[in-house]
Amino acid sequence: MTRTTAKGRFITLEGGEGAGKTTLSRALAGALAARGRPVLRTREPGGAPGAEAIRGLLLGRGPWDPVAEAMLHFAARREHLARTVLPALESGIWVVCDRFADSTLAYQGAGQGLSRDVWERLCDLALGALRPDLTLVLDLPPERGMGRALSRGDANRYEQAGDAFHARVRAAFLEIAAREPGRCAVLDAGQPAEAVLGSALGLVTERLEG
Ligand code: TYD
Numbered sequence: 001m002t003r004t005t006a007k008g009r010f011i012t013l014e015g016g017e018g019a020g021k022t023t024l025s026r027a028l029a030g031a032l033a034a035r036g037r038p039v040l041r042t043r044e045p046g047g048a049p050g051a052e053a054i055r056g057l058l059l060g061r062g063p064w065d066p067v068a069e070a071m072l073h074f075a076a077r078r079e080h081l082a083r084t085v086l087p088a089l090e091s092g093i094w095v096v097c098d099r100f101a102d103s104t105l106a107y108q109g110a111g112q113g114l115s116r117d118v119w120e121r122l123c124d125l126a127l128g129a130l131r132p133d134l135t136l137v138l139d140l141p142p143e144r145g146m147g148r149a150l151s152r153g154d155a156n157r158y159e160q161a162g163d164a165f166h167a168r169v170r171a172a173f174l175e176i177a178a179r180e181p182g183r184c185a186v187l188d189a190g191q192p193a194e195a196v197l198g199s200a201l202g203l204v205t206e207r208l209e210g
Pocket of ligand 1: 017018043044098101107158
């Protein structure tokens with residue numbers, strides 16, 4: 001997938017359970033709109049009708065074969081890109097997306113044992129050259145995040161995975177950010193929400209508007 005006119009910017013929010021991605025997504029979209037940017041908030045898995053149907057399969061009952069599960073995430077992602085994200089970016093809209101391909105590397109890769117090689121091949125197939133312009137990794141010790149996530153009730157299949165799984169997911173996100181410092185930045189999600197938003201806006205100004 002390629003982008004012909006790159007007027008919009010593609011910002012992804014990543015991190016473990018209960019790290020505050022949804023809160024940040026709402027606040028960041030509001031702040032960007034106040035700066036005069038047209039903004040679309042979206043999420044994965046989901047963000048397009050077919051992708052939302054796949055989300056139901058993924059968050060419902062498993063188990064899935066790990067490669068099949070990753071393929072479902074990428075099928076949903078491709079549908080989301082084709083129907084929602086790319087058309088928005090092409091018409092100059094900034095897209096703030098709650099989770100993207102890094103979540104598959106962290107959850108299905110580090111969490112469930114999918115190899116990096118398979119993940120890269122799926123990225124090539126489903127994304128082509130498209131990558132986020134900025135990825136904000138919200139970092140929080142899993143025990144704090146899981147407390148927040150479980151207090152919301154109705155834990156999904158991933159939220160029910162054990163502590164060791166969530167520790168591997170956290171480490172994987174930090175490793176992804178360390179490997180691609182130009183695209184990614186880590187935010188301390190233990191701070192108050194306003195401070196997290198302030199850091200995020202600072203990064204947007206510095207990296208995307210400079
Ligand atoms: P959601 O309720 O949206 O959780 P959160 O608020 O933490 O984003 O459910 C999405 C779940 O799907 C979440 O537990 C992480 C998981 N997930 C993957 O395992 N792989 C992926 O590629 C994506 C996008 C999400």
